[in-house]
Amino acid sequence: MKSGHNLYMANENKRSAFTKATTFVKLSGIPGPRGYLYFKYVRLFQKNILQAFTKVNKEYGEIASFPWPMNSVIVYSPKLIKEILVDNNRSYIKGEQIEEIRAVVGNGLATNNNHDSWLKSRKLMAREFNKKSVKKFYDIFSKECHKSISQISSQKISQVDICEVMKLLTFNIATATTLGKKLSSEDAVKVNEAVHYTSIVTYERIFQFFPIPYWVPTLKNLNFNMHFKNLNSIVKGIISEEKNNKNASGESILEKLVQAKDEETGFSFKETELRDEILTLLIAGHETSAHTLTWAFGLLAKHPDIQQKLYFQIKDLTDPEEITNHPYLIQVIKETMRLYPAFPVLSRKANQNLKLGKYHLDKETNVVIPIYVTQRSTEYWDEPSTFNPDRFEGDSGEKLDKSYQYLPFSRGPRRCIAELFAMDEMCLIIKYFITELQFQLNGELPEDIAQVSLKPKGGMRLSLKTRVK
Numbered sequence: 001m002k003s004g005h006n007l008y009m010a011n012e013n014k015r016s017a018f019t020k021a022t023t024f025v026k027l028s029g030i031p032g033p034r035g036y037l038y039f040k041y042v043r044l045f046q047k048n049i050l051q052a053f054t055k056v057n058k059e060y061g062e063i064a065s066f067p068w069p070m071n072s073v074i075v076y077s078p079k080l081i082k083e084i085l086v087d088n089n090r091s092y093i094k095g096e097q098i099e100e101i102r103a104v105v106g107n108g109l110a111t112n113n114n115h116d117s118w119l120k121s122r123k124l125m126a127r128e129f130n131k132k133s134v135k136k137f138y139d140i141f142s143k144e145c146h147k148s149i150s151q152i153s154s155q156k157i158s159q160v161d162i163c164e165v166m167k168l169l170t171f172n173i174a175t176a177t178t179l180g181k182k183l184s185s186e187d188a189v190k191v192n193e194a195v196h197y198t199s200i201v202t203y204e205r206i207f208q209f210f211p212i213p214y215w216v217p218t219l220k221n222l223n224f225n226m227h228f229k230n231l232n233s234i235v236k237g238i239i240s241e242e243k244n245n246k247n248a249s250g251e252s253i254l255e256k257l258v259q260a261k262d263e264e265t266g267f268s269f270k271e272t273e274l275r276d277e278i279l280t281l282l283i284a285g286h287e288t289s290a291h292t293l294t295w296a297f298g299l300l301a302k303h304p305d306i307q308q309k310l311y312f313q314i315k316d317l318t319d320p321e322e323i324t325n326h327p328y329l330i331q332v333i334k335e336t337m338r339l340y341p342a343f344p345v346l347s348r349k350a351n352q353n354l355k356l357g358k359y360h361l362d363k364e365t366n367v368v369i370p371i372y373v374t375q376r377s378t379e380y381w382d383e384p385s386t387f388n389p390d391r392f393e394g395d396s397g398e399k400l401d402k403s404y405q406y407l408p409f410s411r412g413p414r415r416c417i418a419e420l421f422a423m424d425e426m427c428l429i430i431k432y433f434i435t436e437l438q439f440q441l442n443g444e445l446p447e448d449i450a451q452v453s454l455k456p457k458g459g460m461r462l463s464l465k466t467r468v469k
Helices: 017-021 035-047 049-060 078-087 096-105 115-129 131-135 138-154 162-179 185-206 219-243 253-259 271-302 304-314 320-324 327-339 394-402 419-436
Strands: 063-066 072-075 092-094 159-161 346-350 354-356 359-361 366-369 437-440 448-451 453-456 461-466
Touching: 035 049, 035 063, 049 063, 049 072, 049 448, 072 078, 078 346, 078 354, 078 366, 096 185, 096 219, 096 271, 096 346, 115 131, 115 253, 115 271, 115 419, 131 419, 138 162, 138 320, 138 419, 159 162, 162 185, 162 253, 162 271, 162 419, 185 219, 185 271, 185 448, 219 253, 219 271, 253 271, 271 304, 271 327, 271 419, 271 437, 271 453, 271 461, 304 327, 304 419, 304 437, 320 419, 327 394, 327 419, 419 437
Parallel strands: 072 366
Antiparallel strands: 063 072, 092 346, 159 461, 346 366, 354 359, 437 461, 448 453
16 A cells, blocks of 8 residues: 555554553542443443433432443533533543544544644644635525525425434535535545444444454454445545645635634644544534434424424524524524533543543543533523523523533533534524524434434424415
8 A cells, every 4th residue: 555545544543452451540449330230331432422421410319330341430510521621631642432432533623632632733724614715605505595495395295304414404504615616426425434333433432342353353453444434435535636726716715724824823724634623513513413403403493383483583693793693593402502512521531641530540541521411400400391482581591501510511611622623513504594494393303312412313304385475
């Protein structure tokens, strides 16, 4: 294999099962299941992670420990979460969840644990996700939305899997804004299949005691490597094409990153770094937004009164800035993310021996924050199972939004850099769809399952009616 091709292989980012097997941390001072009960919990985690995290919280309270080979503490307390993400953030690096995902996206901004290189990258990336930069994409958001709605209307579809509609829509937006072009139908299929397959594999590995190394030629590993190579090849080709593009318009994120340079330090992205950042944006960007939008439309369909209230408040808005700043629309999205956070679990790892509240953590201790549970806890929320966008209204809503019991975009220096992009994108998509279509839910919302992002099991089938204006 040519050395040039090695630059684009993520094998060095694939986590070693040997490292996991030989790591031991002391957790004796922190309550948690031991013996037979420990293995019962492990089986529950492998079967239903969300149910397992909820049960741990009920049994052990603000923190629980799971010794070797998990070497983990699970943290539910907002006070302790603040210590981890903000007050003492330099004592933690990204955790096991990210270590597995790195096998796909490499060392992009979301996965990089080298603080100095992460900081340099974030400084350049931040330019593309401020309000001024995001506003330049409003036309793309609008164009792709109307194209999607027109396709549904022209086919006179009365029922759709809104999850598949949103995945295609946000994927088209991601490629247009990130790459500045639409992928061929063949490449689009390869990317979507790769994202789906690799996300399942990496998430399963997080809760396996000793995952089978990627180099072992099992059917799952062979399929994983095939999908990764497809992703890698497509992104590599696009980057090479862009580097040789003499007529670049400078409108896409990729075009800007290719040319980006920090005038103070002289830092610019190498090809491998570009690859990692673009893969991260393509994969993390469209899947998370698609699933959040899916849950939003499902909840609005389940609550027709809230859907109608939202419709009447936003139906006459035409200015994208008004839409993206509309209070009630933002409240609906925030409440959706409370019940169904795109990333239901955050993870960190102690990079030194330290204190967390009254507890001692050894270096290498995995720290898991199940925000899905905290955001639904009766300890921190009134009627937490109720979909109530009004809870985020006014000053009280502002306090909730800034609290550490609500963390859909994380918090602290590693807060999601694309938060503004995602919020504006979701505001505009919901506005355009709700204005044209009325959604109805037949039955109950589907079960939520965690596979990196939180998705509906079996999709989200909704009935549609064209609104009469």
